Amino acid sequence: MFYREAGQFKSTYEADSAKFPIFQDKVFIWIYLAIGFFVIPYFGDEFFLGAIMIPFLVFTLAAIGLNILTGFTGQISLGTGAFMGVGAYACYKMTLAFPEVNILVFILLSGVFSALVGVFFGLPSLRIKGFYLVVTTLAAQFFLEWAFIRIPWLYNYNDSGAIEVPQREAFGVIVTGASASAEVRYLVCLAFVVIMTWFASNLISGRIGRQWMMIRDMDIAAELMGVRPLYAKLSAFAVSSFYCGVAGALMVFLWLGAAEVESFDYNHSFEILFMVILGGLGSLLGCFLGAAVIWILPVIIRDWLPPLVETLTTITITSSTADLVSDIIIGVMIVVFLIMEPHGLARLWAIIKQKLRVWPFPY
Amino acid sequence: MLKKMILGAASIAIAGSVYSTTPAFAEDTLYIPSLSYRTGPFAGAGTPIANGFADYFTMLNERDGGIGGAKIVLEECETAYNAQKGVECYEATKGNGALAYNPYSTGITLQLIPKAPVDKIPVLSMGYGLSAAAIGDKFPWTFNYPASYWSQMSSILQYIDANSEGGIKGKKIGFIYLDVGYGKEPIPLLEQLAPEMGFEWVGFPVGVKEMQAQGATWLNVRKERPDWMVAWSFGAMTPTAVKEAAKIRFPMDKFVGNWWSGAHADLEPVGAAGKGYKAANFSGIGTDFPALQDVLKYVVDAGKSQADKDDVGKVNYNRGLFNAVIMAEAVRAAQKATGKTAITGEDMRLGLESFVLDEARLKEIGLEGFTAPITASCADHEGAGSIFIQQWDGSDWNRISDLIPPMTDVVKPLLQEAADKYVSEQTDWQTQDCG
Structure with a gap:
């Protein structure tokens, strides 16, 4: 009923190969965008925007970056956290050097630095794959973490060893620093995520994206058919790191406000890999779903379990217990999901959608 | 997509119900959030600190009915020593009228420093965080009573000067530190003081991943043969360092840790092997103080504490308790200055700048000899508190020195310089004129 396609005829190739071939999908996507841009900033309070939505968007962007590399090109990486760090440190150094420049320009540019570093650490992928590549990307993670501690120029010789986000403006509005309102920070994040998701989806369905997928499915066959692995693999590393770098800059500048090297450690690389696997490898929608489950669900459990249990029973749950419970629930969920639906939440949604298309008259 | 929408709607609904379930605080309460870490890698330090912090406020509620007639409402939020969860806790609690934040994590403190003037909630990072915040x-909006790391290091160096044959001149000091911002912070002071006091120093960084594998580091220590060792360690790094020092037969009474390297939890796993190891401290040891007896009587024995009775009086417990004492004294000062019982974060800031914790006041609140007197002021946010040195006797800590004041004349210009640098990187930074 929701997805009745009767009467929707495609008369051109463009219409047939559109991103959202079904009319209802087109409508829904505009509704989601309207909710994202108008409803949420209007109704969300500072906690909802600052502690739930902004991190969700940041992690979504990082997950898209990793998914381009792992889901679409088949190159597993454990260096995501460090590539995010490259973006954050690059953005910090640039904005300190040129304080009057629009910060949004630097957030985008920081992705370029991250892309360069990503290409460099992607070079081994031309020779090795699978577990061996995992090891070299993990080496990139450790090397970059080391660099963030040992090169004091990166954090401007601060005694604290941390980068502190200064107040910066874009188009006359304060975007970063403590005075920036949660609404502005959220809208900037959302704009980045929407535009970059749109760009990624076009990239993936275009010539470059098809090359990536050919490499993923069978690299020797792809090579025989004229795909150059050098360009395909390194462009995947570049684009992936670009997305991670922008996500890292957004994370520090629009969410955390200050960061030490721990904000980019390998735990984050794993966290984002979990988001991609749980959401669905090779699916952009999966990045959103994965980030939502891994980030938003624990926040909800941590904040809602203690008051809920207290009202329903006489037991008092401390916030540390709630934290442990949320870890347990998320862990169990990952295991259960991967057993029941190894292709992730995106696949689950595809099944639901297929059912909805014939509902209520399955034949 | 639909799923996303449902999820979004669910989270909006849940966010909406925040308002309905958050208890409406009555007029005369004092809301104090406690960013604790009872889980995660540093739970061993975080749990007793959170207990001491909570128990003192519970004791004030039970014994005196709160502070100035207003009950204290303490809410714990678990950060697991994770900076991201710290921000989440801050956002979740600040709207309830939080008086001040005590994050017990340098990473979280650094994130809160710029937010404090905007949200008008002061940050009290007691003996950690940004040293420059002392200016x-x-x-x-930021306070680090009773002393900054730099002040502490200057006191430790004076202790070494007084307790080694022929003074510190010509001696070699080994500095073993956790290779993050926290551990590297005293290095500028060492560089400044080494030529002035005539000692030589050599650094031994220990990466976070090598905290429990310091064999190679201590081989270097043996090669360098320092006369004294000073440690800036935390968590699992401390017992490992002490064990390794014992292994290379480093004279344990010439090994001094800072105040985060000398808790019971750090040395209990080492036991007798660590006998003689020293550490700095600023909060008294044991329960032989009237205030602690009250805590035992009204809170722990009454079953209102999460702490075991044995843990009361241990180093980190007392440190959390001392943190609560400073908070309570600041609340009192703020109440007196404003004439209100229920104060705001802005009033609290004034309180933190004006409370007086002198010998007489310490005696009055039942903590005579517990710590050095602190006089708060507008210009000096660290109070230049003195520290004492304690020594591990194989099973317990004992205080072995008098109070050692910091070398304010050396530390102050360095702090000023660091503060100027921090502010120069910020636009529209709010400062104040202390006259």
């Missing part, structure tokens, strides 16, 4: 003119 009150530049950091009106």
